[in-house]
Amino acid sequence: MDFGAILKTVISLAAVSGALSLVISLAEKLLNNYGTCELDINAGRKKLSVKGGSSLLSTLAGEKIFIPSACGGKATCGLCKVAVTEGAGPLLLTEEPYISQEERDRHIRLSCQVKVKRDMKLLIPEDLFNIREFLCELxxxxxxxxxxxxxRMKLPPGQTIDFKAGQFVQFYTKPYGKVKEEVFRAYSISSKASEKDHVELLIRLVPNGICTTYVHTALKVGDTVRLSGPYGDFYLRGNCEELIMIAGGSGLAPIRSLVYDVIEKGRDDLKMRFFFGANTMRDFYYMEEFARIEKEHPNFSFIPCLAFPKPEDNWKGAEGFVTVALQEQVQNGENREAYLCGSPGMLDACIRILKEKGFTDRTIFFDKFT
Ligand SMILES: Cc1cc2nc3c(=O)[nH]c(=O)nc-3n(C[C@H](O)[C@H](O)[C@H](O)COP(=O)(O)OP(=O)(O)OC[C@H]3O[C@@H](n4cnc5c(N)ncnc54)[C@H](O)[C@@H]3O)c2cc1C
Ligand code: FES
Known part of the structure; x- marks a missing residue:
């Protein structure tokens, strides 16, 4: 074949592929144009006309209805459940791990996975309508x-947040560096529930994590930070004589808020034992504060556990993982509730031990930082 023929073939192939991609993109546009869809929420309590084509989670957020979510719509947290009684289509593979048979029967779906394509009927717990958005100053x-x-973030003048100690907020990033889109992630509130005009968070850097890299490298004091909340059912029950609190790393955040909550409520009848796990000395923080609370409040005991003490640490406290101290120091689950927060691995190991000691699903409360 001569050069002219090769050139002709290349040009015609390029033209065909260009035409094909034009057809595909036009078809995509046409097929994904779902027009306006009607959302009927809680049997007519609220009716919304929305543009179809986005996830139910983001469509509702656009209407200021905030469904709990921690993973930003990646189908890895399972928090964004709502009942969709009509218009959701079949359950997706990505949803299956999070939806039990009982929930399937109640038409529960992951709102981040369900796309709004037609009219829908939804059932949303009433308390989610109280979730609000705040533009705070760092x-x-x-x-x-x-x-x-x-x-530490200051809420806009005149606004307050009513949350139960232990609950979390969603934190929204802004585009930065190579990250062109906003993401949002869950962070437990570490400050006192009585302090309603400020919110404090403890954010641990996850290597290559989108939100935590934003916080640790791009965010500056004085910036505006968008939060929504409060969310979650990790809060004090207190129908017992003693709380066993367990945390590692930034899992300390909601426990700190809970400890202050018990103190501020004057629940001197409620004993608290806080097991705080760290691998090395440099992972410990708030040590002086918890030691001070222990001195001032005889119902509170602080048990820092150091997994890998070095001779130069001169460590006098509990040695080994937090599971060792739990095994040795907690006798049984009688008249006790357990509150755990941190990485899924640590929590699973602790929950196994607590269940062996007689704690049950009704007396164990946790937030896994997935
Ligand atoms: C209810 C709830 C409350 C939470 N509260 C807090 C809190 O108070 N403080 C806090 O620091 N975090 C908290 N988290 C975790 C937080 O929501 C984010 O998942 C975490 O900060 C990572 O976000 P990212 O965008 O930086 O990482 P992503 O971009 O989402 O993830 C990047 C990569 O890191 C992996 N990864 C994600 N998280 C972790 C992790 N923790 N350790 C190791 N690898 C990980 C992912 O699998 C992924 O491969 C909470 C999570 C939940 C569900
Ligand atoms: S937002 Fe995490 S599973 Fe839907």
Whole structure:
């Protein structure tokens, strides 16, 4: 074949592929144009006309209805459940791991996975309508350890947040560096529930994590931070004589808020034992504060557990993983509730031990930082 023929073939192939991609993109546009869809929420309590084509989670957020979510719509947290009684289509493979048979019967779906394509009927718990969005000012940012930052945010003048100690907020990033889109992630509130005009968070850097890299490298004091909340059912029940609190890393955040809550409610009848696990000395923080609370409040005991003490640490406290101290120091689950927060691995190991000791699903409460 001569050069002219080769050139002709290449040009015609390029033209065909160009035409094909034009047809595909036109078809995509046409097929994905779902027009306006009607959302009927809680049997007519609210009716919304929305543009179809986005996830139910983001469509509702656009209407200021905030469904709990921690993974930003990646189908890895399972928090964004709502009942869709009409218009959702079949359950997707991505949803299956999070939806039990009982939930399937109630038409529960992951709202981040369901796309709004037609009219829908939804059932949303009433308390989710109280979730609000706040445009806060970051007024303080402090390194608590080499990888955990404390953020203190001031709510706009006149606005307050009513949350139960232990609950979390969603934190929205802004585009930065190569990340062109906003993402949102869950962070437990570490400040006191009685302090309603500020929110504090403890955010641990996850290598290559989109939100935590934003917080640790791009965010500056004085910036505006968008939060929504409060969310979650990790809060104090207190129908017992003693709380066993367990945390590792930034899992300390909601436990700190819970400890202050018990103190401020004057529940001197409620004993608290806080097991705080760290691998090395540099992972410990808030040590002086918890030691002070222990001195001032005889119903509170603080048990820091150091997994890998070095001779130069001169460590006098509990040695080994937090599971060792739990095994040795907690006798049984009688008249006790357990509150756990941190990585899924640590929590699973602790929950196994607690169940062996007689704690049950009704007396164990946790937030896994997935
Ligand atoms: C209810 C709830 C409350 C939470 N509260 C807090 C809190 O108070 N403080 C806090 O620091 N975090 C908290 N988290 C975790 C937080 O929501 C994010 O998942 C975490 O900060 C990572 O976000 P990212 O965008 O930086 O990482 P992503 O971009 O989402 O993830 C990047 C990569 O890191 C992996 N990864 C994600 N998280 C972790 C992790 N923790 N350790 C190791 N690898 C990980 C992912 O699988 C992924 O491969 C909470 C999570 C939940 C569900
Ligand atoms: S937002 Fe996490 S599973 Fe839907």
């Amino acid at each position: 007024v303080e940012m402090e390194d608590m350890t080499y990888d955990i930052k404390r953020l």
